[in-house]
Amino acid sequence: MQIIFNPKKESWSEILKRPTQSFEDIEETVKEIFKEIQQKGDVAVQKYTSLFDGTLFENILVSQEEIDEAASLVSKDLKEAIEVAKNNIYNFHAAQKTEKVEVITTNGVTCWQEKRPIQRVGLYIPGGSAPLFSTVLMLALPAQIAACKEIVLCTPPNKEGKINPAILFSAQLCGVTKIFKVGGIQAIGALTFGTETIPQVYKIFGPGNQFVTVAKQYATQFGVGIDIPAGPSELLVYADDSANATFVASDLLSQAEHGKDSQVILVTTSKEMISKVEKEIIAQIDELPRKEIAKVTIQNSRLIYVTTETEAIEFINEYAPEHFIVCSKNEDFFINGIANAGSVFIGNNTPESAGDYASGTNHTLPTNGYAKSYSGVNLDSFMKAMTFQKITEEGIQNIGPSIEIMADAEGLQAHKNAVSLRLNALKK
Template identity: 50%
Template structure:
């Protein structure tokens, strides 16, 4: 990791220091995904079988997972792992249940009643990546709020062969249908529907560059998505009270995600920075994914600021996906955090806790989108309708206001919709 002294950098150098690795969603990926989309739209299941054989090296007899496969998965897992999943389930369910919206029903003026009606998105699609790290924890993060919200159809796709952990967790969460379909093909299948896979209204879940591009393309044709997704990232603010071993492990926990991940340490302590570098090198020796982590670390930074207030300001400029504040009194800085996907306070709140089991959602805005987007929550599985109802007196009280405004905008039919009612009332 490169170590930088913030006060010694000019404006251009500061901007470079907080630049993320370039995302490689080039023309080639766009063209490949567009071709996959056309195959799925025109050939349906036939295309999905072919794509599984081509990309996942699996020849499938059926796309849909049978109930017997779910039973086998349940029997294959250890009791310890099932207990861990149950604990995570309970915490995530409790936190998301607390997000059930409070009814809004108010009188804006006498006789004018306005309210908000909340409805679940009817059909949702969940994409769960596999590859070198099958993310069964993501099933919990997506399926639990979908069930709490009351979505009528929950479909899950994951590359073949789907691991027992994903199958067990999907059953535990009450997913309706599970399909062995991966990559861009899965996104397109859920967006447009095939003979086997139902068309959904909104797609959730992370993935590689092809999945990300597929989500972008289906968004352009009317299927909603959860959020733009980029490489994973963490920013740690730490002072000289922090344990260097803890800080190093937090940085490595994100660096191991992928070569395009980025980790940043902000500190006011030269001593801590040096100790963390030593700990990183030591801990790397024990990690199976050390080569991947080293590639991410090569694009990462340690930035030494004058004080923790400056560290917070730098963090707000970066707008990290994960923000860990490992200082003597971390909560004192929370009110000053303007942009972050999820915040972890204190020495004993590693990012891993939120990734798996604290209760918060690990589906978060990356690549600086935390400036405008929120972590995934129950609200993402709902849509809202505003409702208004006017009594006769309310209509009379508001009529002249609307007449004046419609006249000024030269929208005479809007004005007429009011005046015809006034005329009818005056004729009674």
């Protein structure tokens, strides 16, 4: 833990620095695999699945039997927990629906904006030690509410060719239309170009390792949208004397167990809080199964004392944390003042875990400072805003002359002409 007292503003950018990641060596691999998938489709996907995952299955499309079997393997308790989470996530995202926005901007000129679903979306769910069925809920539910026609999920199987039952159960529950046993770069490539088996999609969502991250970034060069540029997960806690140090430490540790590159920061106006949290972290960390990971992150964590709340919020906005927990007597000051954060957790009874799983908010959030310009995943991430306009004879007479003048001033005569011809026709 790095403890920093009263950092000068000039040093903020140094303190707030995230470790930079260089992916240049991975890029070549991604390019090669994408090219092969574009040319050879399924054959290439199978080749790389065999090469990277050491497995080869004829049928990568998950069957209804497999889904039914998975449902029988998920415990009743877990099913009920998933149902609770599902309802909360569903309700919060369904409330984000927006109505058509219609404005008669000038007599005879009606403009409107409507959101329409992205027709085909791809969800990537990583394999590995932690089966992220919670991410299935976070991505498939808003896709379902948005009414995306095809919701395709790719996830790598284990050596026996199986997918974690909780992932299959959640996918089925949340309206995923097709599930494929494919992971890594080859999954992203297949979703980008489409193969004989895997449909091409228009936008790809979901977390992944560095290979998946680079592949998603590269996919954008082929006209595919992606949710958010990915980076290591982050938590910044602001705590004053009113915070419970035990809880604060547990929140910092929950972030720390994600990966060795996770970012954990405490900002406080209480010197006592720093030593209390430090002690609590030491007390709690050894009990954790993932303590080897957590210890590395905690070693790199920063506990920062600042003198005023104003300084604190300025500092936090400069960092733009993915997750921001605020435990303060003065919480409204922070709620109103936070300009850059993915998701905000308020008060001693609001752990980040709540938003990770079950409160209703989405857990796919901007990291790495992207909270300055990016939204976390929400209902609109699965739709696009389209505009429409209809102009009557009166309308074009009202705004036509202005268009003519402006087009003329920009030197675009054909633009002007499209209006002049219509105005002339109306004069007759």
